[in-house]
Amino acid sequence: MTEPAVLHTTAGHVLSLTLNRPETLNALTPDQRDEIVRLLSEASASPEVRAVVLTGTGRGFCAGADLRGTAATTTGERVPGDVARTLRTGAQRLIAAVLDCEKPVIAAVNGTAAGLGAHLAWACDLVLAAESARFIEVFVRRGLVPDGGGAYLLPRLVGPRRAKELMFFGDAFTATDAERMGLVNRVVPDGDLDKTARAWAERLAAGPTRALALTKQLVNASLDADRATAFAAEAAAQEINMTTADAQEGVRSFVERRNPAYRGR
Known part of the structure; x- marks a missing residue:
């Protein structure tokens, strides 16, 4: 039986959300986005959930939006406004769901966080990163404008000049670099990531x-x-x-x- 693309369990008042498409470095599909939005909305209203941890399986936290199958549609005829509508109901809705969740959300970045995947981490309230994690503002490499709230989130976290550097060049940077810039709260050994995220979440879940x-x-x-x-x-x-x-x-x-x-x- 095929495993769900988003695993979710609740224990000790902590909701654990795990992106589960390791073969794609957890590139997000529309169905996954909708599922995460639904689960975060339910978490806000549930007295059983008092903290949330978001992570991924395998080598990737989230490689961004899954663009497979979209290349053909980008060269064909489009109705004006299609792209904007897709962003509003897709990537932007996902980031807003994290920002608006009424419970604290911790990102446990276990591997590559690229494009929308990096913005998903930036939207979380606290960010833990494994030593092997890396981040990439990948949009410029594809000739795209940053979306998923990136140009809103990143300048507020690191300032406009640093944000432009990251977005203009699209270079990968390490978890240690991210911590130095204030994008990550703490870098931990890979083997300690889950344990540390759980400990932080349990402290939050025991709070007011x-x-x-x-x-x-x-x-x-x-x-x-x-x-x-x-x-x-x-x-x-x-x-x-x-x-x-x-x-x-x-x-x-x-x-x-x-x-x-x-x-x-």
């Missing part, structure tokens, strides 16, 4: 889930907001958060001088 969701929302929105807007959003988020059981438990545990026991509510 709504506070983390609101913190993620605040940080992401701050990149496009002025100070007054950011301060107003912060005050509103804290007002909302103080109604949660976890916030009340956090304050109570501080007064009682004990470790908090958060329940994600």
